[in-house]
Amino acid sequence: MTTAAKTKPSLHTVLTPQLLDLYDLKDSIxxxxxxxxxxxxxxxxxxxxxxxxxxxxxxxxxxxVGKQTGGVTAGERDGKIIPGLSYGNSPSEYPRDFIENKILxxxxxxxxxxxxxxxxxxxxxxxxxxxxNLSKVVEYLKEQNAPVILxxxxxxxxxxxxxxxxxxxxxxxxxxxxxxxxxxxFMANQLYNQQKNDLSTYIKTVTHWHRLAAYGLEEDMLxxxxxxxxxxxxxxxxxxxxxxx
Amino acid sequence: MTTAAKTKPSLHTVLTPQLLDLYDLKDSIxxxxxxxxxxxxxxxxxxxxxxxxxxxxxxxxxxxVGKQTGGVTAGERDGKIIPGLSYGNSPSEYPRDFIENKILxxxxxxxxxxxxxxxxxxxxxxxxxxxxNLSKVVEYLKEQNAPVILxxxxxxxxxxxxxxxxxxxxxxxxxxxxxxxxxxxFMANQLYNQQKNDLSTYIKTVTHWHRLAAYGLEEDMLxxxxxxxxxxxxxxxxxxxxxxx
Numbered sequence: 399m400t401t402a403a404k405t406k407p408s409l410h411t412v413l414t415p416q417l418l419d420l421y422d423l424k425d426s427i428x429x430x431x432x433x434x435x436x437x438x439x440x441x442x443x444x445x446x447x448x449x450x451x452x453x454x455x456x457x458x459x460x461x462x463v464g465k466q467t468g469g470v471t472a473g474e475r476d477g478k479i480i481p482g483l484s485y486g487n488s489p490s491e492y493p494r495d496f497i498e499n500k501i502l503x504x505x506x507x508x509x510x511x512x513x514x515x516x517x518x519x520x521x522x523x524x525x526x527x528x529x530x531n532l533s534k535v536v537e538y539l540k541e542q543n544a545p546v547i548l549x550x551x552x553x554x555x556x557x558x559x560x561x562x563x564x565x566x567x568x569x570x571x572x573x574x575x576x577x578x579x580x581x582x583x584f585m586a587n588q589l590y591n592q593q594k595n596d597l598s599t600y601i602k603t604v605t606h607w608h609r610l611a612a613y614g615l616e617e618d619m620l621x622x623x624x625x626x627x628x629x630x631x632x633x634x635x636x637x638x639x640x641x642x643x
Numbered sequence: 644m645t646t647a648a649k650t651k652p653s654l655h656t657v658l659t660p661q662l663l664d665l666y667d668l669k670d671s672i673x674x675x676x677x678x679x680x681x682x683x684x685x686x687x688x689x690x691x692x693x694x695x696x697x698x699x700x701x702x703x704x705x706x707x708v709g710k711q712t713g714g715v716t717a718g719e720r721d722g723k724i725i726p727g728l729s730y731g732n733s734p735s736e737y738p739r740d741f742i743e744n745k746i747l748x749x750x751x752x753x754x755x756x757x758x759x760x761x762x763x764x765x766x767x768x769x770x771x772x773x774x775x776n777l778s779k780v781v782e783y784l785k786e787q788n789a790p791v792i793l794x795x796x797x798x799x800x801x802x803x804x805x806x807x808x809x810x811x812x813x814x815x816x817x818x819x820x821x822x823x824x825x826x827x828x829f830m831a832n833q834l835y836n837q838q839k840n841d842l843s844t845y846i847k848t849v850t851h852w853h854r855l856a857a858y859g860l861e862e863d864m865l866x867x868x869x870x871x872x873x874x875x876x877x878x879x880x881x882x883x884x885x886x887x888x
Contacts, residue, residue: 416661581804
């Protein structure tokens with residue numbers, strides 16, 4: 399009598415949205431990662447009780463959907479609130495006493511784009527990940543036992559270290575549960591392990607830190623690399639992210 | 644009296660051919676990197692006296708150009724010589740007593756593709772890099788004082804660790820001469836520094852090692868991560884790579 403080896407699901411890391419079309423998403427859970435700051439803000443707003451988050455591609459659509467739903471409109475370009483919208487992309491703008499039971503309609507440069515690409519490519523399931531909801535993401539991926547794509551949003555299609563650091567942190571927790579043949583995932587995990595003991599010093603060396611520090615957003619970024627400060631699980635259903643809890 | 648700060652040229656690392664269009668190549672030297680094994684073999688054949696190397700896209704063109712030039716035709720798919728061609732992609736097939744004064748016409752999966760993309764995007768200058776000619780590449784880039792793109796060939800447009808390790812080795816030697824605002828380059832350099840003391844153990848963990856080891860190519864790959872064993876400088880001129888020396 400032979401015993402069939404237990405097969406584990408696959409796991410891949412996609413380093414920028416421009417590489418997503420190399421992967422088959424049909425049976426996969428795609429984790430959208432935009433550490434600075436879209437997915438950190440999404441986790442925070444849902445944790446603080448937002449009823450849902452509607453991610454949209456453009457400021458125009460943000461205004462329109464805001465009107466239709468009565469939602470709070472949010473979006474920044476170059477560190478400033480986009481004219482016509484009401485709030486920015488900072489997690490600190492969405493405490494419970496403001497966002498609870500409200501709809502957040504948000505447009506962001508990189509994360510929203512990747513989410514819509516994943517939808518278009520027929521992802522089975524889409525969630526968002528960030529350090530503030532790391533353990534919730536890990537728990538969900540272990541529980542689902544399905545193929546995983548860790549999708550890094552990057553910056554205008556270029557590779558970003560902070561997103562791959564989060565991918566590496568997830569991999570560190572779930573690698574025994576998956577069958578990984580992916581150099582991007584090996585690299586992500588090695589980079590995370592190399593830097594994990596002093597992320598707050600290391601993060602100051604990456605390009606996006608410098609870009610956002612020029613707008614005075616250092617505190618925001620340090621929050622965005624803090625683990626489990628907003629333990630929600632944003633999952634995309636019927637055009638919006640809701641908290642699966 | 645003010646003294647103008649001396650400006651250094653830029654340096655970027657491109658992680659796969661699919662990301663090349665994000666970069667302006669017009670004033671740049673592009674280093675084509677395909678560690679396993681195209682650019683290692685190219686450095687070796689030129690070091691051993693090949694008069695030139697003509698990289699072509701397809702086996703059909705390889706046969707045609709071979710006939711026109713009287714060159715040695717070479718190319719593999721899945722670890723076997725492509726029907727109609729005469730030799731493979733292994734550096735060990737091109738010792739001096741075979742290749743000296745001959746033309747090598749070669750087709751490879753990833754490196755040739757990237758080289759032709761760089762040409763099409765108007766790169767100022769194209770050279771090839773690999774561990775066997777690391778010091779020659781470093782010396783050339785320091786001497787030219789122009790913007791640099793380290794172009795990793797990857798595997799079917801996916802990210803490959805061995806190519807980025809070579810990029811990291813180059814960066815380690817020239818980083819003081821360049822102005823680097825590129826997370827891909829920071830990552831490449833950090834990964835190289837993390838692994839450089841035992842590359843021959845580390846390399847056995849990457850996906851491409853397993854793919855090629857299945858064809859019995861372990862010795863080839865260990866050669867391909869040996870530094871300065873074939874100190875040539877392949878530079879692309881008039882449709883072919885020649886040894887600048």
